[in-house]
Amino acid sequence: MTAFRQSALPQSDLLLAHAGGLRRLARALVHDAEDAEDALQETYALALERAPDRLERPGAWLRQVLRSVVHKRLRSSGRRRVRELAVARAERTGDTLDLVARGELLQRVVDAVQALEPQLREVVLLRHFEGLPPR
Numbered sequence: 001m002t003a004f005r006q007s008a009l010p011q012s013d014l015l016l017a018h019a020g021g022l023r024r025l026a027r028a029l030v031h032d033a034e035d036a037e038d039a040l041q042e043t044y045a046l047a048l049e050r051a052p053d054r055l056e057r058p059g060a061w062l063r064q065v066l067r068s069v070v071h072k073r074l075r076s077s078g079r080r081r082v083r084e085l086a087v088a089r090a091e092r093t094g095d096t097l098d099l100v101a102r103g104e105l106l107q108r109v110v111d112a113v114q115a116l117e118p119q120l121r122e123v124v125l126l127r128h129f130e131g132l133p134p135r
Contacts, residue, residue: 015044018059022066029070042069 022043026036043066055061113124126132 014058015047015062018062021059022062025063025066026070029067035073039066039069039073042073 022040023036026040026043027033030036030039043062046065046069047062052061113121116124127134
């Protein structure tokens with residue numbers, strides 16, 4: 001783990017000093033509180049692991065690390081969405097549309113049977129729902 005030589009503060013204190021500004025920036029970039037916190041935590045981890053030995057403007061460097069983290073997360077999320085859509089079963093959409101169409105057709109048939117005179121309605125119901133022969 002490297003230290004910020006230009007700062008008199010230890011790394012953790014330096015991160016805490018910039019935490020408020022980084023949190024505001026993360027929320028402005030991501031627009032979702034949980035995703036912003038995730039990006040912020042990843043930024044802190046990277047800062048603790050990979051901070052350069054000499055850092056004149058630690059706040060600016062931390063903001064750039066945060067922007068890079070957010071950019072990487074958004075790009076990764078976009079790629080994941082594309083992959084998920086590509087492998088989604090296209091036939092599921094077709095099946096759903098067919099099912100909806102069949103449901104609408106069934107509703108029209110029910111409405112038509114309900115509109116019949118009572119004797120004719122009874123014949124249709126006995127034939128198709130009770131399984132009686134056409135005679």
